[in-house]
Amino acid sequence: MSPLKIMLLVVALVFQVGCGSTPPKQLQAAVLTQPSVATSSVLNAAASRALNGVRVSLARDALTQSSDMQIERMTQDPASARGLNGRLMGVPTVYRFSLKRRESDCFLVYEKTGQAYPLEGVSCKVSAAWIEKSKFLV
Amino acid sequence: MSNKKLSILFVLTAALLSACGGGESSSQTVSNDSAPTWIQGVFASESNFKNRCEAPRTGIDINGDSYTDQTGSKLYEKHWLRSWSNNTYLWYDEIVDSNPATTPTAISEPEDYFSTLKTTALTTSGRARDRFHFAQDTTEYQQQTSGGATLSYGARLSLLSATPPREARIAYIEPNSPAAAANLSRGAEIITIDGVNFVNGADTATLNAGLFPKTDGETHTFIVRDLGQTDTRTVVLQAQVVTSEPVKGTRVINTPSGKVAYLALNTFGTRSSEAALVNAFTQLAAHAPDDLVIDLRYNGGGFLAISAQLGHMIAGSALSGGRVFEKTVFNSKHKTVNPVTGEAINPLPFIDQTIGFSVTASQSLPSLNLNRVFVLSSGSTCSASESLINGLRGIDVDVVLIGGTTCGKPYAFYSTDNCGVTYSTIQFRGENEKGFGDYADGFSPINATGSVIGERIQGCQVTEDILHPLGDEQEIMLKAALDYRETGLCPAVVAERGVAIDVEGDLRNDPRIIRRELLEQIRMDNLRLAKQ
Numbered sequence: 050m051s052p053l054k055i056m057l058l059v060v061a062l063v064f065q066v067g068c069g070s071t072p073p074k075q076l077q078a079a080v081l082t083q084p085s086v087a088t089s090s091v092l093n094a095a096a097s098r099a100l101n102g103v104r105v106s107l108a109r110d111a112l113t114q115s116s117d118m119q120i121e122r123m124t125q126d127p128a129s130a131r132g133l134n135g136r137l138m139g140v141p142t143v144y145r146f147s148l149k150r151r152e153s154d155c156f157l158v159y160e161k162t163g164q165a166y167p168l169e170g171v172s173c174k175v176s177a178a179w180i181e182k183s184k185f186l187v
Numbered sequence: 188m189s190n191k192k193l194s195i196l197f198v199l200t201a202a203l204l205s206a207c208g209g210g211e212s213s214s215q216t217v218s219n220d221s222a223p224t225w226i227q228g229v230f231a232s233e234s235n236f237k238n239r240c241e242a243p244r245t246g247i248d249i250n251g252d253s254y255t256d257q258t259g260s261k262l263y264e265k266h267w268l269r270s271w272s273n274n275t276y277l278w279y280d281e282i283v284d285s286n287p288a289t290t291p292t293a294i295s296e297p298e299d300y301f302s303t304l305k306t307t308a309l310t311t312s313g314r315a316r317d318r319f320h321f322a323q324d325t326t327e328y329q330q331q332t333s334g335g336a337t338l339s340y341g342a343r344l345s346l347l348s349a350t351p352p353r354e355a356r357i358a359y360i361e362p363n364s365p366a367a368a369a370n371l372s373r374g375a376e377i378i379t380i381d382g383v384n385f386v387n388g389a390d391t392a393t394l395n396a397g398l399f400p401k402t403d404g405e406t407h408t409f410i411v412r413d414l415g416q417t418d419t420r421t422v423v424l425q426a427q428v429v430t431s432e433p434v435k436g437t438r439v440i441n442t443p444s445g446k447v448a449y450l451a452l453n454t455f456g457t458r459s460s461e462a463a464l465v466n467a468f469t470q471l472a473a474h475a476p477d478d479l480v481i482d483l484r485y486n487g488g489g490f491l492a493i494s495a496q497l498g499h500m501i502a503g504s505a506l507s508g509g510r511v512f513e514k515t516v517f518n519s520k521h522k523t524v525n526p527v528t529g530e531a532i533n534p535l536p537f538i539d540q541t542i543g544f545s546v547t548a549s550q551s552l553p554s555l556n557l558n559r560v561f562v563l564s565s566g567s568t569c570s571a572s573e574s575l576i577n578g579l580r581g582i583d584v585d586v587v588l589i590g591g592t593t594c595g596k597p598y599a600f601y602s603t604d605n606c607g608v609t610y611s612t613i614q615f616r617g618e619n620e621k622g623f624g625d626y627a628d629g630f631s632p633i634n635a636t637g638s639v640i641g642e643r644i645q646g647c648q649v650t651e652d653i654l655h656p657l658g659d660e661q662e663i664m665l666k667a668a669l670d671y672r673e674t675g676l677c678p679a680v681v682a683e684r685g686v687a688i689d690v691e692g693d694l695r696n697d698p699r700i701i702r703r704e705l706l707e708q709i710r711m712d713n714l715r716l717a718k719q
Binding site for chain 2: 143
């Protein structure tokens with residue numbers, strides 16, 4: 050490799066990686082910092098897109114303690130049919146998601162497809178568990 | 188857990204996931220190109236009509252698979268319902284066979300036709316035997332949530348009187364909910380909602396709108412009186428999707444005749460129930476209690492497998508090992524093979540290991556090794572909760588029922604989608620090891636009075652008063668259990684506060700509420716309606 054190419058490569062790397070204080074661009078496990086009505090709305094919409102339009106209602110505290118989330122069919126009875134869901138056979142189908150952060154952006158990742166859905170206006174931080182785990186990855 | 192037990196669970200799982208198949212051999216042929224025809228008493232296989240839709244869905248479903256709907260018609264959809272019901276409905280021979288093509292205008296929709304495909308038989312108490320026949324949009328049926336969460340304030344309300352003078356008190360609070368943040372607790376009485384007097388106010392629309400919020404973030408103002416207080420206070424509650432905590436409390440009560448464990452379990456319906464029960468029984472087992480009071484008064488059921496685990500955790504291996512928790516009985520056409528899954532019909536055993544719902548699978552479960560259990564009950568004690576009562580009685584564990592008559596649902600089904608509507612029709616009955624499963628009117632304490640009396644078992648009728656915390660030794664139902672345990676005597680029976688419907692000022696007169704939580708709540712609180 051010529052010196053010019055080496056220099057260009059170095060410049061490109063500097064542009065790509067940036068200064069030492071710039072956050073890494075890999076997706077890091079994260080948790081929500083400000084759960085709210087608006088945050089829930091954005092999360093519900095992202096999960097719904099991942100599941101091809103199925104309605105999703107996440108608890109306000111979802112993804113606040115852990116970056117992982119499993120959702121399942123809502124089994125609350127319709128009001129006019131008490132007891133309808135009282136005897137459920139087998140085990141439920143579970144859909145797994147995780148919250149990720151890259152730089153200042155938050156994403157909901159659907160584990161089955163690996164697709165990351167950007168969460169506009171949602172605040173999150175790298176989870177303490179991920180930071181602890183990453184110490185052993187260096 | 189034995190391989191056999193695991194295989195049963197896998198069968199159940201596969202059944203849950205499977206589409207409706209099977210069907211009887213056809214004596215009526217159906218061309219793909221011609222409209223289906225009706226011959227009274229002759230039923231083609233439902234597979235001939237499946238997914239032939241008036242409005243076929245296109246695109247991708249929740250699992251990422253393409254919809255398989257084809258162009259059809261409402262007539263096809265009705266013929267599918269007719270054949271499917273004839274094949275799998277538990278009382279298929281009690282359905283009056285009517286021509287789907289000539290049914291009255293009032294039942295021109297498939298869902299309306301479906302509502303006719305059921306028995307009209309009554310229970311001994313005069314209630315409809317089939318109260319669980321239901322159709323709903325598949326998108327509604329498939330709605331997803333986390334942790335059993337629902338939109339609410341995180342407070343379950345007990346409506347002690349729906350008509351003026353109304354009385355409503357909080358039955359329990361979910362932790363980390365808006366109600367918990369407002370320091371509300373069991374027994375708190377509602378005085379006003381958004382400025383309308385709850386006790387005597389005429390504006391029922393405002394009251395119901397405040398009681399049952401529809402949207403996340405909706406805010407309402409309540410004046411409440413906390414239990415034991417004379418002063419009132421104002422709280423502003425913002426509705427949100429609240430996570431449900433299955434176990435609401437455990438404790439061990441020392442009595443002159445030994446230790447009594449208490450456990451309040453409000454649902455089997457979330458995966459977290461498994462972990463919550465394992466934790467609770469691990470704690471309780473460390474005290475080696477002599478008896479257990481399990482509070483199922485608010486438990487409407489859920490996963491049957493978790494109920495089978497609870498049965499083991501109560502009775503232990505010596506009593507329940509290798510025994511049947513519940514047998515599945517389909518209609519007379521299907522005595523050995525499950526018509527929905529195509530698998531052999533096997534009984535569900537008591538389960539002695541974790542399943543993996545919410546804890547690592549295949550670990551031994553803790554148990555109290557008891558041959559007697561006190562169950563606190565109400566009209567909300569339903570389905571998988573009743574299976575626990577019946578399953579334990581099937582292996583001769585004494586079940587002492589303290590409270591009200593349970594709801595009466597020994598039946599179940601595999602809810603099945605066709606053309607965007609999910610239909611639930613009763614397909615099987617659960618029976619215990621002794622072959623008993625006939626409790627369509629529920630289980631009743633032996634001294635029960637009232638309009639609905641079910642299978643009478645040992646215990647006492649007690650009406651909840653919500654004047655003490657759950658788990659408090661002075662709480663009326665727990666106190667009755669502790670007293671009965673010591674003396675064998677029941678408290679005097681207090682008549683339930685039944686309320687007549689269609690009374691002026693009755694909150695239930697709001698048409699919206701007829702199909703909403705309030706009517707359910709009234710029933711849940713075991714207040715029998717005069718017209719039932």
